[in-house]
Amino acid sequence: MKWKTFIFILSLSLFLVGCSEKAYEPKEINVETDICKVCNMGIAHEDYAAELIFKNGDYEVFDDLGCLVEFMKDVEESEVGAAYIKSADGNEWLPVEDATYVYSKDYWTPMNYGVLAFPSKDAAEQYMEENGEGEVYSFEQLDNFQWGIHF
Template identity: 60%
Template sequence: MKKWLMSVLLCCGVLVGCSEKTYEPREIVSETDVCKICNMSIVHNAYAGQIALKNGDYEIFDDIGCLMEYMKANGEEEVGAAYIKDAAKNEWIDVFNAIYVYNKDYWTPMNYGVVAFDSKESAQEWMKTEGEGRLLAYKDLHDFKWGIHN
């Protein structure tokens, strides 16, 4: 009986050790963090984005447009997770599942005019007070021509 129990415990330990890695967003340090693409300091944390790479490193961005530029150039193979700040709640949300709103008149650090939300309802509430915009999903951001960057 003891051998059987030891075998089960060993198998459980191996399975736990082989499970997928979890990723968490890290806090932005405005004094030292700079955008990987444009090299600007991250002074407007409410628009920041970050990518947790599978190797444990983080890439930091000052605007969703810069994060998307990085994704286009480097692909998603080494990305463990990606986060952007929710414009309504100022909390980290998953880049891939976020709902985005574009309006050329929305201010963002690099003037891309795209802000992120955790739900379509939250995005629609934002547009009631900040001005109408175009709803987008993550897949729409790959070829989107934003703001002054057309």
């Protein structure tokens, strides 16, 4: 009888620990109503969109990675649940800290920051081979990136 009780308590404990981890998932962009929090532009090109999800469940949307990064400078890290960026092909949301980034002044983005996101370094390098040179960055390296509009 004690063995069954132990298994039950262990199972319940693991279940409760698993439930305590809140998943922060990106929401679909509504191009008709979503507005970038930084530049107030409509999210007309959702393939470049970014989202910041707060732990309280609030969302902010951005039309360009540069706008997200600028906004995050003024946000307490403890308030952030997750941040996502659309992959360069626009097919998937990537957690910003896991993506690989490529910058080129010749890459078009909505606010002309010229930084694109990729799910892997290999994907980023393949893109550069096909579309011209660029510079590869991790999310941490973007802290030192000279953000601003790169005309």
